[in-house]
Structures are given as structure tokens and as C-alpha cells.
Amino acid sequence: MKILSPAGNFESLKMAVYNGADEVYLGISKFNARNNIQGFTFDDLDEIVFFTHIHNVKINLTVNILFNDDEILDAVDLVVSAYNKGVDCFIIQDIGLAYLLHKYYPQIEIHASTQMAICNLEGAQYLSQFGFKRIVLAREVLLDEIKRINDNLNVEIEYFCQGALCVCFSGNCYLSSYLFDASGNRGKCKQLCRLPYSLKKDGKLLAQGYLLSAKDFNMSTRLPDLEKVGVDVLKIEGRARRPFYVATATNEYKNALLGKKVNEQNLKLAFNRGYTAGYFDGNGKIISNYNNHIGFKIGEVKKVNYGKRFNEIYFTSNYELSKKSSIKLFDGTKEVSTIALFDLKQLDTDLYMTTSTQRAKVGNIVNLILDYDKEQQVLSFVNKVDLQIEITALQNEKLCARCNILGKEFTTFGEALEPSKNQALTEKDVLTCFQKNNYFNPIVTLNTNNVFAPKSVLNEFRRTFYENLKQFVMQNLSHNLAKQKIELYGKAKIFDDFQIVESKSTHLKNSNIIYSPEHYDEQDILSFSECCKNQNKKMYLDLPNFATKQDVEFLKNLVEKHHLPIVANNYYALTFNTEIVIGGGLNVYNHYSASFYNLPIICSEDSIAPKTDFPYMTLRHCPFKNDLGATCDKCPYQKGYTLALQNGKELKIKSKKLSSCTFYLTD
Structure with missing residues (x-):
């Protein structure tokens, strides 16, 4: 397995590389989901590409937000320009951007962001058709499903191993947007999950604390399990965290992969909000007493x-x-x-x-x-790259330095040297001079015949050597992709005149009825479909945004056997052979995404964006087990439960049940 480490600034980048990262991920400009940190600019890419690649470390550039129509072509230009500078691959969420890159620039390697919420084989299979070489799985995916993906699909699997755990399913949280018009997708998350909440039932207080504050992810004891099921890349979360955290987490996981014991105390010192192996640990994901670093x-x-x-x-x-x-x-x-x-x-x-x-x-x-x-x-730890340099310094000939880098031979020349009258040039002189650089640990061999080299000449030769070497490296890493003319998008197919119904007792008004049941019971769904037909209305079954293998098999069989139209809220549903409407869970935010699907889309009248009736949070842990100590056989869930912020704002808790329960926070 490889280690992918975060870099929010140059110091963190250095710590990731020096401590053993195989790959790093970082963002630039406004087109990444950590726009709240002052990190890198496009102009920094030359330095980043050079530094990482001389250490044999790949760059994953995050372009992992949703784009509107005014931004998406700029995002394409950014990706192409970054690729031409030598960036290795790009982490993407917006299906419209992925569609354009795959169509016009298939040479560019794209990875599916965890915010695409891939939680099963079917979703992974769908994306793999459109150029995705790697999929960053949702943290909610368990070992059996990871193995199923690995066994049935030729795609790299990336999985988080350390860092902050978003309590909302795969980071698809809309709460900051809803309450403060601050998009978490745009790096403006207000960390509302870290605030105190009160759990209430019909206004009665049942529990208080940091009820949505998840512990930190720590998979250090489960690495053999992850390797066994086919995880290729271990991802450390934390672009907004300190360089010390990046260094420590990278070093500890690198040591673990080398067979050394993880020093849990070091990890806790770097950052500790309580640890969990996520959904491998059952329900112990919330630490209601604390919301920050406890050491x-x-x-x-x-x-x-x-x-x-x-x-x-x-x-x-x-x-x-x-x-x-x-x-x-x-x-x-x-x-x-x-x-x-x-x-x-x-x-x-x-x-x-x-x-x-x-x-x-x-x-x-x-x-x-x-x-x-x-x-x-x-x-203070620095891990420079060993560089074998062969220096030739012969009388009346130009100084010459040769080395091998990136598998290619590099040569540069300096001034001609005269015979020595007093102090001849030595290997130590050259080594001392060439050690003065930021990147390399020079290992020098000198071929000479009693020449004199003034310090000024030697220093200038050193500067010329390293400057020309950097240019040589960048030339060999860069590409020359020409920018393509992209066709204008077509008109989106808007799905309207619909009514969302959660209960069969609801009065049916519209011609299209979206049925979003609490319990996906086959007889209940078929009965309601028949009821709609009897009233000359058409039922669309609203599919959940999370589904296990068992859920997918049940839903697919139900939908295809009975020819039920569906609303798809996750990519797995797009593999079903039936009539499909694109729901809010698929985050269609621009017309290129709409063109990609070429299916009816639920959106607002004035823009391609999900309607606000989509849940603000999707929870895969059970708040009743966590906060009340409840058990499944004595499940207390019923309507009337809310989570209240200190300002009095209350969020309704809703549940959907398939093979297990998923909970939603709504208005």
C-alpha cells in the first residue's frame, strides 16, 4: 500500500515528503474544498512539481468542488495547465468536469473524490466507465464491500486511514449552507458538527453534549485488514492541520507499512479527539464530551x-x-x-x-x-535526495558536471580552468561547494589533473548546475497538451410537476409522485405504486444516497422486476435498468453535468442545483444508540425527535430503513 499525505502549505509539503509519503494531495486557487486555508497558488506549481518528483513523490491536485456554468471551463483550463506543468493526477467531484476531461483530454488521470460518495461496487463500476483510474471510497464502506470492489473491478482503491471524520455521509453536508449560506463544498464549512446539541423528543430534553462531533479516524491497527481486501492507497486527512501532524502521521503509517509498531502516543500528541476505526467499530464514533484536541x-x-x-x-x-x-x-x-x-x-x-x-x-x-x-x-528534520555527481576538471578545458536524474543523464559546463600553481582543486573543495543547496545531498567524484578553481568560479558553476538541473527536470516532467475547443452544453431536461410523499396517507396532488418511504418494504411500495396508477399518477421511488450490497440487490430486483421509475441519489442507482430521474444527491450543478446524464433532473427553476428538500446531513451512525444507549430490538425512533443548537434552531431527525437504518437531519 502507498501513503497519500496532505499538504496545506510548503512546510506541510516538506514534512509529508521527508517523512515517507508516496504521494501528496494539495489544492490551489479557489477550486478546491479547502479554500479556507492559505495554501498554494498556480505559480507555486513549478516548485512543488520539482520538489516532489526528485523525491519520487506523486502530486494529486484537488479540484474537488462543484462548478457552476461560469466556472467549469476555467476549471478545465486549470487542470490542463497544471497537467502541462507536471501534476500527476486530479481529484474530482463534479461529474460535468470529469465528463469534459474524459471526452477532450483522456490522457489526464482523474480520481473520484470521496464526496462522490461511492459506497458499493455498483457505484464504482459506473464511474470507472468514464475515465476514473482511482476511487476514494466513502469512509462508511466496510471491508467486505472493499473486497467486492477489488475483486470485480480494475480500479485503484483509496481509503482514509487517519484524521478528522466528518459525521455526515462521505462529507456531503449542507448544514453550513443551510444555516449560514457558507458552502462546505467551497471550503467555508462552519464546523457545525463540533457545536453542542440537545437531543429532544416533542420538546423534552433527553441528552446534551457534542452529539455530532465524531472522533478522529485511526486505522493504524487495521492496516493488515485493509491490505488484505485490496486497498491500494492509505489517505491521511488534514490539509488544514499543522506540519507537525502531517510529519507524525506520515511517519507512523510509513513505519507501520515497514512492519514497525505504531507509536499511538505520537499520533495522540499530533492530534487526538478520541480515536475510532470508523464504521469498523460499530457505533462508537461520537465523542460527546469534547470537540477538539485532547492529547x-x-x-x-x-x-x-x-x-x-x-x-x-x-x-x-x-x-x-x-x-x-x-x-x-x-x-x-x-x-x-x-x-x-x-x-x-x-x-x-x-x-x-x-x-x-x-x-x-x-x-x-x-x-x-x-x-x-x-x-x-x-x-527540523530534512531528508535531501542523494545525487551522484561526476565532476571533470581538466587543465584548459571547461568544468563539466554529470549526473543521472529521473532515469536520464544530465550534463552542464562551466568555465575553462588553468593549471594550478599553488593549491590544486580537491574533491573536498567541490563537495563543500555543492553541499550548498536546498534539495540534494551531493555525492561527488572528481576527475582532475592539478587545476586551479577560484571560489567565485566554483560557486558560479554550482549555481549554474542546480539551476540547469531544475530546468532539465521540469522539461522532462512537463507535457504539451493543446487546449481543445469545448462544445456548448445543451438544454437541461428539467423534471417538474412533482410531489414528494413520505406517507401513503398524504393527499396526492401532482401528476408525478416521488415516494420517499421511511421503510423500503416491497409490499408497501408496490401497493402505493398501484394507488398512484389508480389516480392516473406516476410514482417514482426515491432511492437512498447510501446503500450496501444487500440494499442494492434488493432495490435493483424490486425496481427492475416491477418496472418502477426511480429518483437516483447515488451513482449505484444509475446501473439500474429502468426509467431514471437525477435527484439532489447527485449534485448536478452545471449544464455540462446535465448533458452528461441526458436525463430529467430535479432542480430549481433558475439554476441547475438541487432543490433544498434534500437532507442537510446523512448519518450512518445511530444517534439513539450513541446518545440514549438504545438497542435495535428496542428502537425508540419515531417522529418528534430533534437536535437543537444553542441558538434554539431545531433539526428534525428522520430515518430510512433497508438492511440497516440511515438517519437524516432536515428542516
């Missing part, structure tokens, strides 16, 4: 001397602490305060004292969240 326990507060401005806090710890580190204090599971250890005294082997304006009391648990000395040590 790991190192000690306990033993004494506090309270002062007018500063408190003296005495705590025990066997951990070797350094100044400028940071700790968090906890009272049981409640976070009390965060303290930066600028004033730290070690009073005994396991006793420390610090002064702070922050609160503390005897018995508080002490967690370490930042080890300053360790962080500086990690960030």
Missing part, C-alpha cells in the same frame, strides 16, 4: 496556590516536559483550561510547577497537547 494523559494536579493574578499549579508527571509546551486540565470528562508552559519549573523527578491565570484545582487530570522540544525536532 494524552501525563499527570495530575496535586496543589494550587491561588494568587491575585497568577496561580501556582503543582502537578506530577513522569513525562519529560519542556518550556513552551502546552497542557490541558480536565475535571473528569469536562475540559477545565489550557495552559502554555512558558513558566515551568521541575521541582523533582516527577513534580512540576507552572504559573498561569487559568483555572485549576487539586485532582484535575493533566493532558499534554503540545511538546515544544519534540515538535521542533520533528520540524
